[in-house]
Amino acid sequence: MSERLTIFLELEKTFFQVFREFKKDIKRILQDDITGAEDTLLHCLSEKNPQTITELSQDFHVSVSHITHVVDQLEKKGLVERKRSVQDKRVVEVYITPLGMKKMETIDRKKRKYFQEKFNNLTTEELVTLLRIFRKLK
Structure with missing residues (x-):
């Protein structure tokens, strides 16, 4: 298996784990x-x-x-x-x-607080990079 394919597979797995966690947390914030x-x-x-x-x-x-x-x-x-x-x-x-x-x-307000806490361990530079990547994927 090529290195790029291995990275894609890991990215896919991690992306869906993060996405599921965000979805679960946002549902909790919305509180039914x-x-x-x-x-x-x-x-x-x-x-x-x-x-x-x-x-x-x-x-x-x-x-x-x-x-x-x-x-x-x-x-x-x-x-x-x-x-x-x-x-x-x-x-x-x-x-x-x-x-x-x-x-x-x-x-x-609740969602903003959640995302600030969730991304608190990232530097401003990392946040800018993440945002740039997401915009590129749109």
């Missing part, structure tokens, strides 16, 4: 209060509010029915609301509520 999909959708709405279900499904590259389900769950929690468009009454838009913004900000 909100799902990862709900958190991501709230962030999307906080950046571009309002959006239609179709726009959201295109942004996330998932089905309209999946977004509808996520929006239903967020609406039950009072984190988003649906309203008819002022320009076209046939169109329903999804808005993040003040409670949704507050929830997102609280979760963001």
Whole structure:
């Protein structure tokens, strides 16, 4: 086996171990209060509010029915609301509520603290290198 292939195999194994740990930890941070999909959708709405279900499904590259389900769950929690468009009454838009913004900000603080602690043992130079590598992989 070539050295490069050995490195790829070790990288794959390590990457998935780290990814699983991050996923588990983020789920713990969210505390069954909100799902990862709900958190991501709230962030999307906080950046571009309002959006239609179709726009959201295109942004996330998932089905309209999946977004509808996520929006239903967020609406039950009072984190988003649906309203008819002022320009076209046939169109329903999804808005993040003040409670949704507050929830997102609280979760963001927890995630930021987690990542600061997780990456605390890396130097600034190592963090910059890691970021550069991730950007290159995008």
